[in-house]
Amino acid sequence: MAESRIPIRAFDLATASRRETTAVHALSTRLRAEAWPEDPPQALEDWERKLRTIPPYWTVGRWVAWRGEEAVAAASTYFYNTPHNRHIADADIGVLPEHRRRGIGKELLTRIVAAAEEEGKTLLIFGTDSALPVGRAFAERVGARPGMVSATNQLDLAHLDRALMARWRNDGPRDRFTLGWWIGPYPEEELEAICQLKDVMNTAPRDELQMEDWTWTPEMVRQGEAALAERRRERWTLYARHRPSGELAGFTEVFWDPAQKETLWQGDTGVLPKYRGRGLGKWLKATMIEKVLAERPCVVRVRTGNASSNAPMLAINHAMGFRLYKEWTIWQIEVAQARSYLAAG
Numbered sequence: 001m002a003e004s005r006i007p008i009r010a011f012d013l014a015t016a017s018r019r020e021t022t023a024v025h026a027l028s029t030r031l032r033a034e035a036w037p038e039d040p041p042q043a044l045e046d047w048e049r050k051l052r053t054i055p056p057y058w059t060v061g062r063w064v065a066w067r068g069e070e071a072v073a074a075a076s077t078y079f080y081n082t083p084h085n086r087h088i089a090d091a092d093i094g095v096l097p098e099h100r101r102r103g104i105g106k107e108l109l110t111r112i113v114a115a116a117e118e119e120g121k122t123l124l125i126f127g128t129d130s131a132l133p134v135g136r137a138f139a140e141r142v143g144a145r146p147g148m149v150s151a152t153n154q155l156d157l158a159h160l161d162r163a164l165m166a167r168w169r170n171d172g173p174r175d176r177f178t179l180g181w182w183i184g185p186y187p188e189e190e191l192e193a194i195c196q197l198k199d200v201m202n203t204a205p206r207d208e209l210q211m212e213d214w215t216w217t218p219e220m221v222r223q224g225e226a227a228l229a230e231r232r233r234e235r236w237t238l239y240a241r242h243r244p245s246g247e248l249a250g251f252t253e254v255f256w257d258p259a260q261k262e263t264l265w266q267g268d269t270g271v272l273p274k275y276r277g278r279g280l281g282k283w284l285k286a287t288m289i290e291k292v293l294a295e296r297p298c299v300v301r302v303r304t305g306n307a308s309s310n311a312p313m314l315a316i317n318h319a320m321g322f323r324l325y326k327e328w329t330i331w332q333i334e335v336a337q338a339r340s341y342l343a344a345g
């Protein structure tokens with residue numbers, strides 16, 4: 001407990017000194033390496049760019065704990081500036097291994113809870129990684145409940161079942177649907193329809209998580225795209241359109257960071273309920289992976305996250321060769337209950 005009085009200060013990249021920024025980057029690099037040991041470190045400029053380019057539909061708060069000039073722990077909160085989910089404070093805490101179990105995590109939680117109370121948030125959520133069991137122990141101690149468990153699956157492209165992919169492409173229901181690409185920003189004339197299409201992701205399971213539907217507006221989509229562009233991330237979207245009605249029926253999208261060029265992140269894949277069961281999901285995924293193999297030969301693995309209860313998506317992913325890499329649990333606790341835990345201590 002000796003370190004529980006460690007200085008904690010709000011951290012803002014815009015006002016931080018160069019030395020502070022470098023120290024916080026070093027902390028972030030160590031925490032990231034612990035969770036993702038296979039991945040190369042993020043360069044200082046990339047990391048700074050990521051911090052600087054938060055879309056306006058989020059308000060972010062950050063705190064850092066210092067031992068002299070060394071940043072030893074950090075916490076952040078994300079509040080939604082959206083019509084939905086305004087009750088949620090989405091939090092993250094990371095403490096360097098040699099400074100754990102000394103009350104620093106709890107001290108950072110005090111900052112998070114105070115900020116959440118000030119903004120009238122009622123539910124605190126945070127994620128823990130199965131690769132770091134200390135996160136679960138902390139969450140249970142605090143009194144949080146698991147809201148959703150999601151599988152982070154990884155596909156080693158050397159193990160991709162290419163014959164199966166060819167069959168899925170071949171069996172695509174092309175008599176009733178066409179496929180098309182949006183590379184980069186979505187086309188302006190389709191933006192309203194794309195927002196509706198993206199809302200299909202609300203039909204994916206959220207288990208016990210007390211989170212409302214996420215409703216995209218054209219403005220939010222453009223804000224997200226601006227952040228992606230500033231972060232130099234690439235997004236490819238493949239969509240399916242129902243020929244008779246012209247309606248968008250489904251989509252899949254992937255994200256790629258040229259600075260982490262071996263890993264591709266599979267983002268959302270969704271098919272409207274009325275068009276399910278016709279092979280659209282498989283056709284979309286197989287067509288996407290074909291383009292990745294052809295145009296991004298440097299990619300060696302694809303990662304994706306799905307609720308562990310999402311049987312249809314997991315079935316497609318497993319058939320492709322995705323295997324469980326680790327699990328991500330989103331915990332939830334009422335802000336008032338977190339306050340009671342802190343007060344009891």
Ligand SMILES: CC(C)(COP(=O)(O)OP(=O)(O)OC[C@H]1O[C@@H](n2cnc3c(N)ncnc32)[C@H](O)[C@@H]1OP(=O)(O)O)[C@@H](O)C(=O)NCCC(=O)NCCS
Pocket residue numbers: 091092093094095096099100101102103104105106107126127128129132133134135136137138141142345
């Ligand atoms: C989770 C984490 C932030 C906790 O930080 P910490 O500084 O070690 O936590 P504290 O010392 O303040 O502990 C707070 C409480 O959790 C308990 N706790 C923390 N780690 C624990 C563990 N490994 N086993 C059992 N209890 C644990 C402490 O005993 C303490 O209980 P108390 O209320 O009786 O005092 C830290 O382990 C970490 O950085 N993990 C990796 C990142 C992560 O998983 N973050 C998820 C949380 S957002």
